[in-house]
Amino acid sequence: MFLLLAGVIGGVIGTAGGIASLVAFPALLAAGLAPVQANVANTVALISGAVAASAASRQELRAHRRGLPGWAALxxxxxxxxxxxxxxxxxxxFAWIVPVLVAFAAVLILVRPVAGSSPHGGRPARPGDRTWPVAVFAVGVYSGYFGAGAGILTLAAVLHLVDxxxxxxxxxxxxxxxxxGVLPAVVFVLAADVAWWTVVPLAAGTTIGGAIGxxxxxxxxxxxxxxxAALMGFALAAWLALRAAR
Structure with missing residues (x-):
């Protein structure tokens, strides 16, 4: 029940602009998993919430339906x-560089000016021919390697380079x-020690939260x-820095 609730909260937070791992990763550590095992379980469990959130965001994704398949592949x-x-x-x-990356992404989100006259601010901008594909791939590598904070880094990149x-x-x-997260989750399932007793309730919770977010x-x-979103990014960066200092 603890992990199910953590999944719901993390799913809502993550898909509404924040960081699901800010809730999910500490919950997995509190459940007794070692850091690397918690990272694996976190990646596998949160994929369901991200998929649910994507399905629930179809109307917003229509603006980028042409570019999205290529970005998804990267x-x-x-x-x-x-x-x-x-x-x-x-x-x-990457124990020390990860908090810096997350904090930097939080700053980018916080200082980004709201452009245009839309109720939500801004209009779609054409992504750079070189910068955006590199950013998508780089954030994907980070997501597969560490996971925690990948959402905030991705959001910062999208805001500055795409929309x-x-x-x-x-x-x-x-x-x-x-x-x-899909293929890394498959890799972990096939090649790593996955604590399924934590993944199942956490994934169920993130699916619910992802659909609501x-x-x-x-x-x-x-x-x-x-x-x-920026505040959550700073909180996660501080927590990761404390962990790295131990």
């Missing part, structure tokens, strides 16, 4: 590369996060949503 390739790296390299390689509208950007973030996003003031 995210999936990066996520797979990151998962392989996790299995063959020490888990603490200044926070609601649409969040929908793209949900879709790319799902794509980046987009509806919450549509009703929130974008300035509040932006501030909340």
């Amino acid at each position: 995210a999936a390739a990066g996520g797979t590369a990151g998962a392989v790296l996790l299995l063959v390299t020490p888990a603490d390689v 200044a509208d926070l609601v649409r950007a969040n929908a793209v973030k949900n879709a790319l996060t799902a794509c980046a 987009p509806a919450v996003t549509r009703r929130l003031d974008p300035r509040v949503l932006r501030a909340a």
